[in-house]
Amino acid sequence: MFFNEEIFGIVFINQMAIGIIGNLLLLYILIFSRDYKGKPIDLILIHLSIINILLLLFKGISRTLTLFGIMHFLKDIGCKIMVYLDRVFRILSFINVCLLSSFQAITISSNSSVCVMLKAKAIKYIIPFFILSWILTLLTEAITPIYMIILINSSSFMNSWNWGYCVFSIQATNAFNIILWKAFHDVVWFGLTICNSVYIIFIMQSHHKRVLHIHSTSFFPGISPEIKATKTVMILVSSFIFFHLVSFICFLITMSSSRLTSSRMMHISAFMTGCFPTLCPFVLITSISKVSRTHFSE
16 A cells, blocks of 8 residues: 555656646746747736646645655644645636636637627736636635644544545535535536637637638638637647546545545546646647747737
8 A cells, every 4th residue: 555655656746846847948938938929818828837836836745745654744734724725726727727718719709899809808807817816716715724634544534535634524514515616616617618618619610611711712721820829728628628527537436435445546536637737838838839939819
């Protein structure tokens, strides 16, 4: 059992290191690189990279130390803070990916007066939206630490949901209702992201049909920078949906499994949650390197 936990610990260390290095490199390219021409959507990507770093850092450090046998380094207050921040950055990741898909959906929409107005307002309100999302997330997740208790021994798995270093007591009053509310909160952002993705796919399909017609009558075929950027966004959104769905399935299995299987599935669920912030910067860096001065939006 200890050997298995050591392996998981090494995996989390590598995931955290690779993800943080990748996001720092992406931040450097977006902020300081002279070969890259910035666009309004870069604000969203910079914010997403910062959230990715924080999510990987807090999730990775706490789980790694626990898996290597340092079980009580957090104490009770540390346990509450780590789970609270883990939840905050996870929700902010949901919100940011939803915003990214929404912004790109608006960007590639038709150039009607309504769409032009939406594009102008979207750019104007990006930073205020960031501030509002941080405030609301910090406030709505403030109740989570109340029901968290430090994991003392293996019996703590009984009547509790395990975070590895802490447990969420399901015997606490209204705890189950809070979990349902938070799950609904996650589903809302997840659903909005899927709706944006479906809309983007519809727009890209329409664009593809127009391009086929143009190619049949033109000697200068080409793909607009917006469509190239949209494909990159779709790769990010698709990977986000996939990794979090797998993580959620593992979480459901954890709730109904034996203690040993539950522990392993919990680690797999946490690993899958960390896959998106690890993969995200490399997808974007690859896209930027393939197309000089990539235009994510006009």
